[in-house]
Every structure is written in structure tokens, then in C-alpha cells.
Amino acid sequence: MRPALALLLIITGVLIVLWNPWRPRDVSLTEDFMPLPVLHYPPATPVATAPTVPPHDPKRSLLADGLNRTTGNIENDLRILLALFAAYRNVLHEIPDGTNREITNALSGGNNHFHAPLPRDHPAISIDGELCDRWGSPFHFHILSPDQLEVRSAGPDKHLGTDDDTMLSSPALSTS
DSSP: OHHHHHHHHHHHHHHHHHHOTTSOOOOOOOSSSOOOOOOOOOOOOOOOOOOOOOOOOTTSOOTTTTTTOTTSOHHHHHHHHHHHHHHHHHHHSSOOOSSHHHHHHHHTTOSTTOOOSSOTTOTTBOTTSOBBOTTSOBOEEEEEETTEEEEEEOTTTTOTTSTTOEEEEOOOOOOO
């Protein structure tokens, strides 16, 4: 039985060497295989279009949709933020605390329930992960108590502590 196995292995080895799947193949261009010509088109004329709105995902919260809208104002934005905090508190029974970036992460699903009243792709979230006002400045959050907070915008001058700042404090956020 051993000589038959040895002969089979030798024949298999010879066939592999003769077939040689590792050798480079000669590929030449034929009439059946010719490269396509390169076509040059004039540049497209830009067309003014409305920004695209992603289709509604049933799991996506609509609560933040009015935030920083051109048709709104900073007072509406602050009310929307307080509603986001209330929605968060209703599920997690606490207000997220920390830096703007940490709070934004928590509001957009970075919590142990993956609850996201603020969609991660919301335009008010900066590239740095901070929730910003309509002038591009990060909002300032101040926790007043376990169920109250203050939200402040630096205003159009982008400097906190000036006359154009806008602030809104929440009433006690319910947990119902």
C-alpha cells in the first residue's frame, strides 16, 4: 500500500509542476479585449438645491429637529435643549453631567440605555463633538440640582459673560 501512495504523490507533484499555477501569464490585448476610450465631459453646472433631509428613521428622535433652524431663535433653541434633557431624564432618571462634549455624547446615545434624544448626525454637533449654538459657539451647561439645569449661549459675539448672552433655566425636570 505504501508504494501506491508514494506513486500517487509523485504523479500529483509532477502534475502541479507542469501546470504551475504560480507562473506569470502572458496577457495580450486582442480584439475581444480592448480598453475603453477615455471620455471627457464638461464640468457639471452647479444647481441650487435645498439641503437633503435624510429619510425619517422611526427610531430617530425628532425632538432636536428645530434646534438652530434659521426660522427659529435662540430662545427656542434653549427650550429645545431643555426638552432634550427632560427626554433623557425620563428614561435614565438623571441629567447628564460633565463637559459639553460628554453631555453631547450622553444625549446622542453614549449612555448605558443607548437612548438618543439628540441624533449623532445633528448639524448642531461640531466636529469636536460639542453641541453648539446658532453662531457656532459651544453651549454652556450648569447643573443646578439633580433635576434642574441652566443652559447658556454666548450669543452672536461668541463671548460668554457679555450682554448678548442668553440663558434659560429649567423647571424641575419630571421623571414621569
